[in-house]
Amino acid sequence: MTAPTTATDVNQPSLEHAPPTGRRMSWPVLLLVIAGALALTSIVRLITGADGITNVSQMSTALQLAVPIGLAGLGGLWAERAGVVNIGLEGMLILGTWFGAWAGFQWGPWTGVLVGVIGGCLGGLLHAIVTVTFNVNHIVSGVAINILALGATRYLAPLAFEGHQGGSAKQSPAVESLGHFTVPGLSDWLTDLNAKGWFFVSDIAGLLGGLVTNVSWLTLIAVALVPGTWWILWRTSFGLRLRSCGENPVAAESLGVNVYKYKYLAVIISGGLAGLGGVFLSIVANPFYLEGQTSGRGYIGLAAMIFGNWMPGGLAIGAGLFGYTDSLNLRGGSTNVHALLLLGALLLVIGAIWLAVRKKYVQAVITLVVGALVFAWYAGTNEVPSQVVAATPYVVTLVVLALSAQRLRMPKADGMPYRKGQGK
Structure with missing residues (x-):
């Protein structure tokens, strides 16, 4: 249903359309670039014989590793589109891992999901209070939240987990699985097609097979959140008002937008999404909380968001790229990285x-x-050192950000202090 036209709606597009630094890539061109990259990868596979770089199990692992990065990136997207820089994503991921596992082993995995999201929201609420209400520097607040979350979980873990079977000061008891699903018939057909080793076709089969084989229900929710975020932020009046707070909060306020409210909502949602990413780590990727299991994924999620130019689709591609490079550590890392x-x-x-x-x-x-x-x-060389394999995700993060830096356009008021009535 289309919202009724008002004076506010008529004037708001001026807040939405700011001149970007470069032309936005259209969907046909983007799909062509992806197809070209996949074809080039297929050529490399045929030359090197490293079939593992595009097989179904590799892609399935890459998807699993991309989910927490993508959820953290989505969290950053919500906050920064409202003008709040969220460096605290790593801390909110940590809160999600701890709260999710703590509630999950006691009351079941879906309760763990809910409580983990709430834990992330609490981190987002704290960040909103400090940055929006008290106007503390966003970077300082985010770093403080990362340190606070790490210290709080280290303090709480022995109190909550010691004395329980499988629990310790650094690890929770095991959490029951959320369950996985495989599309019957289609998964087997794609796996067989991938095993034939044909140029391009087998690589596409491997990519698609990873999307329909042994997939967690939480993965399905995470994937759905990408188009859901795009629709809410770019196709609803709520999203337009929220984004106006990140472009020109003074103009938004003059048009009747409650800037504080939208910033608070955006940062709390940001924390909830990061908390969901933490839940994925402690319930799906590993069925328990383990100290340090986020491994900097909050920062990589922030990098994926920047790589995606503060857009959900680009963010998803960035998360997939980083998840893929991370998966090389788990499956034939040295051989695959050498081929790459x-x-x-x-x-x-x-x-x-x-x-x-x-x-x-x-x-x-x-x-x-x-x-x-x-x-x-x-x-x-015939192989690369194991240290290079372990460093590959972080090297790729730096290289991708360096190559994409010239085409980026962040929200105009991102990270800028704002006081109610400052435009008067």
Whole structure:
């Protein structure tokens, strides 16, 4: 149902449309780029014989590892679209892991999901009080929440878990599984097709097979939250008002928007989404809470959000990329990462050609030299050290952010202090 047109609605589009720093990639072009990257990956697979880089189990693992990163990134998206920088996502993930496991082993996994989300919301509420009401620097508040969450869970874990079977000062008892599902027939067909090793077709089968094989119900909810977030923020009057608070809160206030209310709601929802990501880690990925199990995923989620240019679709692609590189640690890491060196070299060469076409010759030469060095590394070795495999997700995070930095456009008032009535 379309909302009735009012003076506020007529004027609000001016808050929505700010000139971006670069052209937004259309969906057909984006799909073409993804298809091209998959075709290039298929070529690398055929050359190197590293079939594991696109098999069903690899993609299934990548999806599982991408979910908490994507949920943390969605949390950051909600907060920053309202103008609040949320560096505290890591702490809210930690709260989600602890509260989810604590409630889950006592009252069941779905209760754990609910309580874990509430735990993340509490972290978001604290961040909102400190930044919105008291105007404390957003970065300082976020870092403080990360430290506070870590200290609080370390204090609470021995009190809650010691004395229970399987529990200790750093680990909770086991939590009952939420359950998984596999699409019958389709999963087997895609797995068989992937095993044939055909160019491109088998790689697509591996990608799709990972989406329908051994999938948690919480994964399904997380995936649905991506288009759900897009619809709410870009197709409803609520979302328009919330985003106006991140673009120009003074103008939003002049049009009758309660800026404080929308900022509070956005940051609390942000914490809840991050808390859900923590629940996924302590109930789905591992059926127990374990100290340190977030492993910086809140920060990587923030990087995925930036890579996605503060848009849900781009964020999902970024989370998938980081989840995929993280999955290399678990399945044939050394062999697969060595094969991906060739893929990286080819991508750098293509990037150099693209830069040369755009007459950016210095950047093109530098990119080409780096590509040549990566290829030399690939050609001169048969495997990579385990330390390189472990560092791959973080290296990819830095490289992706560096390459995408020039096309980014954050909300105009993101991180800026705001006081009610300051425009008068």
